[in-house]
Amino acid sequence: xxxxxxxxxxxxxxxxxxxxxxxxxxxxxxxxxxxxxxxxxxxxxxxxxxxxxxxxxxxxxxxxxxxxxxxxxxxxxxxxxxxxxxxxxxxxxxxxxxxxxxxxxxxxxxxxxxxxxxxxxxxxxxxxxxxxxxxxxxxxxxxxxxxxxxxxxxxxxxxxxxxxxxxxxxxxxxxxxxx
Numbered sequence: 001x002x003x004x005x006x007x008x009x010x011x012x013x014x015x016x017x018x019x020x021x022x023x024x025x026x027x028x029x030x031x032x033x034x035x036x037x038x039x040x041x042x043x044x045x046x047x048x049x050x051x052x053x054x055x056x057x058x059x060x061x062x063x064x065x066x067x068x069x070x071x072x073x074x075x076x077x078x079x080x081x082x083x084x085x086x087x088x089x090x091x092x093x094x095x096x097x098x099x100x101x102x103x104x105x106x107x108x109x110x111x112x113x114x115x116x117x118x119x120x121x122x123x124x125x126x127x128x129x130x131x132x133x134x135x136x137x138x139x140x141x142x143x144x145x146x147x148x149x150x151x152x153x154x155x156x157x158x159x160x161x162x163x164x165x166x167x168x169x170x171x172x173x174x175x176x177x178x179x
Contacts, residue, residue, distance in 0.1 A: 019145065025095045027142045029068075031160060033061055033102030034138060038131040038164045041106065042171035045124025050114040053124060054107045061100045068096060102138075106131040128171070132164030 040057045048056060069092050076088065110127035118126065139160020143153040 022091070022095045023145065026098045027138065027145060029065075029096040029099040030102045031135065031138045031142065031163075033064075033099035034106075034131055034135050035163050035167070036061055036064055036099075037103040037106050038128055038135070038167040041110070041124050041128040041131060042167040043174075045128060045171070046119075046121030048120070050110060050120055050123060053120070054110055057103050057107055057110075058100070061103050065096060065099045068099065069093060102134065105134055128164075128168060132161055132168070135164040136161040 037057050040060050041053070044053055044056055069089070072092055073089060080088075106127040109130045110123050113123035113126045114120065136157055139157040140153070142160070143156035146156070148156055
């Protein structure tokens with residue numbers, strides 16, 4: 001998801017309205033974070049206790065977020081001689097935090113499902129389904145921001161949801177065939 005070319009043109013501190021590079025970065029980070037969330041839920045759901053699974057999702061996302069920022073900062077040094085300036089670093093942190101916050105709803109659903117008596121596996125599956133719905137919503141909003149309509153909007157939305165469906169298929173394949 002490296003979006004350093006978008007980041008270079010962003011003025012630190014500017015708001016992220018719908019058509020700005022910063023808003024595009026936030027949408028991309030949200031999709032990326034939700035895919036990572038779905039991957040962790042699919043791979044560890046039902047195998048870890050709920051608290052450990054929720055922690056694994058959030059810690060994994062924070063590691064990815066830091067790695068993205070680190071690689072972007074290094075890449076910017078090729079454009080901006082010397083050390084990266086703090087406003088750019090802060091802007092990068094703010095505009096990509098959605099990579100982590102994308103997990104909030106699925107993780108909340110995971111915990112609430114468990115509190116309402118669902119088994120760890122069922123709670124993880126419910127959270128994974130919610131992650132797919134969140135991906136569809138992210139895809140739809142990204143398509144609308146790109147001013148897509150009709151079939152193009154439908155395709156972009158379905159691709160986003162399809163990323164989550166792939167996680168479900170992989171989970172079922174691994175559980176069925178590799179255990």
